[in-house]
Amino acid sequence: MSHSAGSASPRPASQRLMHLAVVGAAALVVAGGVAFYYASKGARQGVAGDAITVTIKDGVCDPNTITVAAGPATFTIVNKSDRALEWEILDGVMVIEERENIAPGISQTLQAKLKPGDYEITCGLLNSPRGTLHVTPSAASDAEAARPALRAYLxxxxxxxxxxxxxxxxxxxxxxxxxxxxxxxxxxxxxxxxxxxxxxxxxxxxxxxxxxxxxxxxxxxxxxxxxxxxxxxxxxxxxxxxxxxxxxxxxxxxxxxxxxxxxxxxxxxxxxxxxxxxxxxxxxxxxxxxxxxxxxxxxxxxxxxxxxxxxxxxxxxxxxxxxxxxxxxxxxxxxxxxxxxxxxxxxxxxxxxxxxxxxxxxxxxxxxxxxxxxxxxxxxxxxxxxxxxxxxxxxx
The missing domain is CATH 1.20.1420.20 (M75 peptidase, HXXE motif)
Known part of the structure; x- marks a missing residue:
């Protein structure tokens, strides 16, 4: 887990760059604090319930609209198409979880820890229409919102x-x-x-x-x-x-x-x-x-x-x-x-x-x-x- 990198010797012209680097680093620390605030509101992983089966055929998910409670959830993805495919849970353009290279006729299981909100799911090829995943608030997600700050991660x-x-x-x-x-x-x-x-x-x-x-x-x-x-x-x-x-x-x-x-x-x-x-x-x-x-x-x-x-x-x-x-x-x-x-x-x-x-x-x-x-x-x-x-x- 060690990583080393060489450093260039100081040059007079580098002083301005060093100043900008310090300013940038300070901004990043603040950004880290914001990230930490959001992290303090994250949910802890629990035990997922029964798996939700999603069958993909002809570029369509069945079911195409899914509703689950916030927290851990398990999905079984069944590929009934004739092509290998990926299945992703997307928050806007952000990938939350995914399974890659699911072969035709094969199923794979995915576990995800989900926060309340609406997400998209992919249904086969990258250019196929997407389905919808609704995640509703739960007692567990509400309780986890009070998790203490972890300042060591700043x-x-x-x-x-x-x-x-x-x-x-x-x-x-x-x-x-x-x-x-x-x-x-x-x-x-x-x-x-x-x-x-x-x-x-x-x-x-x-x-x-x-x-x-x-x-x-x-x-x-x-x-x-x-x-x-x-x-x-x-x-x-x-x-x-x-x-x-x-x-x-x-x-x-x-x-x-x-x-x-x-x-x-x-x-x-x-x-x-x-x-x-x-x-x-x-x-x-x-x-x-x-x-x-x-x-x-x-x-x-x-x-x-x-x-x-x-x-x-x-x-x-x-x-x-x-x-x-x-x-x-x-x-x-x-x-x-x-x-x-x-x-x-x-x-x-x-x-x-x-x-x-x-x-x-x-x-x-x-x-x-x-x-x-x-x-x-x-x-x-x-x-x-x-x-x-x-x-x-x-x-x-």
Whole structure:
């Protein structure tokens, strides 16, 4: 859970930047206080009741309108369509919970801790009409509104916000370089910029993918679109990847790189104004790693560039950073949970290092099934370890 970064030596011109950084950090601390206020009103996890079955067929949820009481709820998602699908609970554009890659004829169970309000649910492909989830107040949610403030999380929240903003700024900068290389028609430079841009995005993915509208334009995978690579909704990183590595050209990619740049800029702005709850950090990390364990490690998502190992490495670096920020708060209450998470992170780091070549990671299609299975198991062990964190420190 440790993370180190080099620091540049002081320069006279840096004084103004340092001043702005201090002001920005102070603003982030205030933002952390606001986030803490909302966190103090969150509900503790209880025992979910009977599962609510949602059947998806022909792009429609049955039932299409669901009402549940606030607190823990369990949903069983049944895929009766002929395509793999995702099921998400959305609060506006924010993803509350999700299940990915539900195969045809298969059902998966999802547990969510829900606050009172109205939410949307996805019903198959990304462009299918959405259903409605009504969450009514309950005695448990009213009682939890009085939960005491957890001031120890103010520092980690502010530091996490700084980390997110820094990575988002880097993402915009390298995406500008990608757009410039595509417009210049420089295929090799565009490929290098594409791979560089993936790193900051993957490091902040646990938070970035909560903005469903932007996530679905920045990083959609063709597998989940009706017409796959020919679908109009196939945009963002993977559309550019397809052009650079399958078509092997930059021509025609200019509209996609321009849109990607606009979308990551919008993401940066949203991240700057994000109000993060303490429990979101571990929950976001756990959700991402569980998704990697369940499907991404097995089949990959970088189908054209085969750069999945670099993506995984960046994802784990981001998760490690997130858990490191929470470590000082958790050491007294849950030292064993912290130690388990650190051990699992080290295990994955060593596994990735063993797959790395002298200069870079190999193409993912050269990684055999046994290695993928072993890596997937290590990811699941990490997801399970992180999944214990919030309850261990009293956040659930």
């Amino acid at each position: 520092g980690p929240l502010a530091e996490f916000q700084v980390f997110l903003v820094t990575q988002a700024n880097s993402l915009v900068k390298v995406t500008q370089a990608l757009d410039g290389a595509i417009r210049a028609g420089d295929l090799e430079k565009a490929r290098q910029a594409y791979q560089s841009a993936r790193t900051p995005y993957k490091q902040i993915e646990p938070m970035a993918d909560q903005f469903a509208d932007l996530h679905n334009t920045i990083d959609p995978v063709a597998d989940f679109l009706e017409r796959r690579e020919q679908d109009p909704a196939f945009t963002g990183f993977h559309r550019i990847e397809y052009g650079l590595y399958t078509d092997k050209r930059t021509a025609g990619l200019e509209p996609y790189s321009a849109k990607l740049l606009a979308d990551v800029t919008a993401l940066k702005d949203r991240i700057r104004g994000m109000r993060i709850l303490p429990e979101q950090i571990a929950r976001g990390a756990q959700r991402l790693v569980a998704s990697m364990a369940a499907t991404k490690v097995a089949v990959g998502v970088d189908h054209y560039a085969q750069t999945d190992l670099a993506d995984f490495d960046a994802n784990i670096a981001g998760v490690s950073r997130m858990m490191t920020l929470l470590k000082p708060v958790a050491m007294t209450a849950a030292p064993q949970v912290v130690a388990d998470i650190e051990a699992r992170l080290t295990d994955i780091d060593n596994a990735l290092k063993s797959l790395r070549g002298p200069d870079k990671f190999p193409a993912y299609d050269s990684v055999n099934g046994d290695s993928r299975k072993a890596l997937s198991q290590k990811m699941q062990a990490l997801a399970d370890a992180i999944g214990k964190f919030n309850a261990a420190v009293g956040l659930e």
